[in-house]
Amino acid sequence: MTRVKLSEITSVITKGTTPMTLGFSFNDTGINFVKVESIGENGNFLQHKFQYISDECNDKLKRSILFENDILFSIAGALGRTAIVTKDILPANTNQAIAIIRPSQKKQSCPKFIQFALKSNKVYKQFQMQKQGVAQLNLSLKNIGDLEIPFPNLENQKQIAKTLDTAVELLAIRKQQLAELDNLIKSTFYDMFGDPVENEKKWVVMKLSQLGDVNRGVSKHRPRNDPALLGGVHPLIQTGDVANADFIIRDFKQTYSDLGLKQSRKWPAGTLCITIAANIAKTALMGFDACFPDSVVGFTANKLTNNIFVFVWFGFFQKIIESQAPESAQKNINLRILSDLDVIVPPIQLQNQFAEIVTKIEEQKALVKKAIDEMQYMFDSLMSEYFD
Template identity: 35%
Template sequence: MALGETAQFINGAAFKPTDWENDGLPIIRIQNLTGSGEKFNYTARQVKSELIVEPGDLLVSWSATLDVYRWAGPRGVLNQHIFKVLPKQGIDPDYLFFALKTALSELTAKTHGSTMKHVVRSDFESTHVAVPPLDEQRRIVDLLSRAEGIVKLRRDAEKKAAELIPALFLDLFGDPATNPKGWPTSLFGAVGVLDRGRSRNRPRDAKELYDGPYPFIQTGDVSNSGGRITGYTATYSEAGLAQSRLWKRGTLCITIAANIAKTGVLEFDACFPDSVVGFLPGEQVRTAYVQAWLGFLQPTLEANAPQAAQKNINLEILRNLPIPLPPLALQELFEQRCSDVISIQSQQSAAKAKAQATFNALLAQVFAATA
């Protein structure tokens, strides 16, 4: 059955900044679905009742991010590039949720645009999914919901593990913004080597610079690293290395453009451009301490970053940040405990990935069998 026959898909409205107000209903945007931006804009603008979203409604993002979501709330109005899904008679909403997961996975390979993916409505609605009798739909939902529940448990465990290091930092050192334990302070630029990466060549995308043996790290690699940079998406050639700089394994990478003050520790020697800063600790600090300290400052640094085409901060802002200096022995204790936590995080991430892979395989198997 074509998706267009399983449900009515209602596209959201286009809201301009002039529609934003301090009260009214929240505008549900794609970033509110993905979690990349959880703050709402609000509007008091009157819209059709069909554009009101209630908790429990199915929503499909069809541009930039292609996925289906169960809206957890609050009540809001639907922004453009998102479909509200109204299942037709004989279609179980939870079954349709899983069917849409499968369909969108297939459509992803056919999306238009390399940087801004989207699906054409006609292609979307003409995509076929298996629709068995209602009793069979509910049996499939029960099976897949159990597998999905395991993924959620693993995801929650991974999230809790990620909260351990900040909690440990506060316990040992106190809030770095107020320094309640009265540690002596210095400027960040004075406690180690703090320099921008290099990419002198213009144009920067010259082919001769790439596809060699030297890993080339960019801001996205840092911000998506989870704190440890274990992979890369590009490499420099000898010509690329000649106009850059090779930083050693263990360097703390700090983004200063687009994503501000996101950090990751290199697990291998690598080059990076001037949108990333490298830090190597001196005798007064340890890398794990500095990375956790920056984690507390990151929201403030990003919120205050000037923005032209994209947000950015300069190196002097980082160099002049006051940093508390607890005793090295305490920092080293923290570093050891961080190592233990990272091991736990790695185990949780692996368990989540395995659970997700099992769910994906089961999802594909179920819909292949019902096709």
């Protein structure tokens, strides 16, 4: 497929200016002014993050007045964010951190196709070649103009853009489904138990330590990364494994040897893991017997509660810790603070009923996540096929 430089298929590649350099300030209303933070990661405009300039300022910034179908591309800060200008945000302008790429009508180029090309791995690699040891890459307009992209005929461009757009829409739908299932768990908790902080239903309240075994993981040997401790058959859970699990930890990256196990402790499957370092107060249930270091706390419920109820209760952690723990503790959670947290204790039958509902919802979430992974793989494969 023919490849062309971006400068060959565009009529304008330019950027804006900060109004303050011309003696202007931002207003409460007026012409929309687009900044990098106004562009979402999915290529949408976050209009609540627009700023506003006067008509006079807009006239002075004539070079960067935006037109419908202009492609915006961030060239500083959050590099590589893109969006296509639509009628609903006009009139609008932008600053020097965003390149304005205006497709040439004479060259018969499809803005959406160019936008997808700018998100491709091939273009990303071209950026990296410009980096040359600089900590934070800022691209010049020449860098943008020199980018090479494939350039089929207009009909093929439109078809490729339509195919990729469909994949993006399907991904967005699935991600929305996942968010709705997450919200369903929280709303079900509220319906059954009320606000866990306000406790308007007047449930019995007990300390977390009264509801089960609360203990830090164990890693006695120093240094902790001694090769003799690692590489055996005993799963070793780290804070990242907990943070990335969402509900049940099904994977692990590290293992202990028999020596590693001897200086640690193995917890049973179903234990609720709570991180107290790096990723504070992230929680997940272990899907297998495993060890973990003292940066993770393990909780095993007694007959008064169950681990799934406590897992969801921890989903309200920010509100809970703000209401119950000292301000100084919020970024440094320890075993004492966790043990002393007040937990509502509804009847165990009601908690068990809730746990069954959560389990079913999590099963649905697992199916949706699998669909998202498959769709993402399909999208990545199509991007590679069309642009690499």
